Amino acid sequence: MNTNELNEYLENYLKNDVSRRAIMLTADWGSGKTFYIKNDLMKKLKNKCVYVSLYGIKNLEELNKELYLEIKLKKSQHPQLSKAKKYVEAFGSTVVGIGKTIIKKLCHVDLNVDWEKPNIEKLYEEVNLKNKLIIFDDLERSKIDLIEFLGYINNLEEHDGIKVLLVANEREILKYDEREKNNETISIPNEATLKYLKIKEKTISDTIQFYGNTYNIIQNIYNEFKNNYFTKINDGGYCCSKFNIIEKIASIMQELKCNNYRLLLFGLQKTYDIFIKLDITQNYDLEFLEHIMLGAVAFAMNNKLTEDLVWKEISYTSSTLGCARYPLDKFVFDYIRYQKFKTSDVDFAQDLFLKGKELAEADRYLYILYNYHISSETNVKEAINHIYSFLNDNKLLISEYVRIANYLVSLIPIIGCEKKIDACLDCMLKNAKAAVKSGENIKFYSSSFIIIDTESYQNKFNDFKTKLTNIINKKENIFNFDYTVKNLDQFCDEILRYANKATYKNGFARQLNINKFLQLIKQCSSLNICNLRDVFLTVYRYSNINQFYYDDKENLIKLKDGLQKIIDVNGDMDAIKKKQMQWFINDLQTAIETLIGG
DSSP states (O other): OOHHHHHHHHHHHHHHOOSOOEEEEEOOTTSSHHHHIIIIIHHHHGGGEEEEEOTTOOSHHHHHHHHHHHHHHHHOOOTTHHHHHHHHHTTOTTOOTHHHHHHHHHHTOOOOOOTTSOOHHHHHHSSOOTTOEEEEEOGGGOOSOHHHHHHHHHHHHHHHOOEEEEEEOGGGTOOEEEEEETTEEEEEEOHHHHHHHHHHHHHEEEEEEOOOOHHHHHHHHHHTOOOHHHHHHHHOTTOOOSSOHHHHHHHHHHHTTOOOHHHHHHHHHHHHHHHTTSOTTSOOOHHHHHHHHHHHHHHHHHTOOOTTOOOOOSSSEETTTSOSSSOEEHHHHHHHHHOOOOHHHHHHHHHHHHHHHHHHHHHHHHHHHHTGGGSOHHHHHHHHHHHHHHHHTTOSOGGGHHHHHHHHHHHHHHHOOHHHHHHHHHHHHHHHHHHHHTTOOOOOOOOOOOOOOSHHHHHHHHHHHHHHHHHHTOOOOGGGOOOOGGGHHHHHHHHHHOGGGGGTTTOSGGGSOHHHHHHHHHHOOHHHHHHHHHHHHHHTOSTTGGGTOTTOHHHHHHHHHHHHHHHHHOTTOOHHHHHHHHHHHHHHHHHHHHHHHO
16 A cells, blocks of 8 residues: 555554554565654654654663653653753654653653553553554564563553554564475474464554555655755756656666665765765756766665775776666765765766766767658758757767768758758868877778768768878878977977877877988987987887887887997997987887887
């Protein structure tokens, strides 16, 4: 039954039941039983409930005391009670235990009760339990002997006519032994379970399996966090998704097969802790903040927080620790695991997230382009306009340019838009030139292409492809270096600033004119040679350089031998310059050996 039906059932039990037997509500830990009791049932029944948690209570004397305090202090008019309530509210208005301890100390309640030999009849003379429901929670966590406790409940019911609701995870009470019978393993109740079931039959009339309203429970837990970001995310006005945050959390719980609301509370609490650390003057993207929240919730639901847990990903998010749709951010993991937090990490993560959003949006329009045969003319034209914007902002992968151009040109005889498509082609050529100049290593992935029926437009596409290929394969001296000392500093600065420049043609040394380079070195100072050494050390610093510079070996050997010849021929060379050249030779030898070893 749902929570509304359960409320009606228990209200009817309180008003009309005359069986003098208790009701049991059971479900797994973290399923929201207690949350339902305190935030739904007790509000529904108002002042007709008396709630006591059995968690950690050792004997009936302690239980009597807790029960008495719960009843007595709710009726107390002690002048200090209002002060005490302020402290209790920090723990929850219905909490027994530490909350009642505070009240007792502040109010100096004189109980005047012999708890060693309590007179239950005398205790209840002071209170009126008529039409009240006593709720005993955490039955399985009590340290009182279970059979003794159920006998106690039976006395309350039969002798005093008190209505009792027991809340438990009964699976933790029922224990079974495995035995072999007819070559099969069967489970039978152990002795303690048999005794429990026997007295339960006498004491408890109905056992109800609790199935809370998932969305209501999640919403109620979510509403516990009074934070501006939580409120804005809950409003959901920033996102075109038809699913709100409550539905998304519910989907995570369903995907990970975990309905433990205590774990949900943990994930939301960690999110709240992070949110209150954020600079409220920063304009954080609300969808990014939702991403943080859902990743933390997924991590909590995965329940993987162990002492030996470490971050094993090479990326800044983990779908293993979170889930596929909502991965966990590295900075969230660091906060939960190590209590480390830096705002700069959040800003970096947001930058990555926003770039990912841009790519995802671009993919949406590329999907329309690549599937234009099943789209509408209006949607295709809109997609072309967006693709132009993405190209103009250089936000599409150059590796996709040939395929994009193929589909765009094929559309001209169908829908027109030739000027816009020509603008797209021009943007792609411009972006490719800039990428080559910055040293980007451009490769085209094999993709499916569409046949262009019209010969003139097929020629148009072929012309674009030729221009793009020529840009990428253009044979030019690296950075247009003229091998003069005057421009040497600029050459070194550009290489050091863009270390990947040298990889765009599968090599660095192979692009150098070694004879001109050796003539230049003869004119260099010790400082000039030191700067050149830094360039080569930067370019060949990786152990896997054979993957990028496999064609460099011949020119590196030629350069090394040429440097040695300069040293051998010029016996009166400046000693410092000579040492720099010897160090340069050693650097080159290391790079050569790495290439040979690879």
